[in-house]
Amino acid sequence: MNEEIMRKRVYGADHEDPDPGPRPGRAYVELVGGPLDGLLLDVTDRPDEQRRTAVPLSTEIGRYGPGGHALYGPRPGAPRRYDWQGDTP
Structure with a gap:
């Protein structure tokens, strides 16, 4: 994993976790736009x-x-990025 990815926080990581970043051997996509912009999704x-x-x-x-949700989907031509598609209840 490159250094920039290693510094990012993983979606769902506990806020108290001293190391909320990605783990070796796992696959991640980056969330782009919307309320979760910049987080990684395992x-x-x-x-x-x-x-x-x-x-x-x-x-x-x-x-x-x-109780709400943010909808993210893969970006055409860039499978390692999921773009925000809107919020749902």
Whole structure:
């Protein structure tokens, strides 16, 4: 993994975790735009066909507040980036 990726925080990591960054041997995509911009999403256990579809991610900082979700999907031609597609309740 390159140094820039190693400094990023992984989505779902505990705020108290002294090392919330990526772990060796795991696969990540970068979330781009929206409330989770810049975080990494661990996709290691997602089958390839699921990696090509959008995923709703829980967030309290989106349009719908606590209980809401931000929808991110793969960027065409750049499978290591998932673009924000909007918020859902």
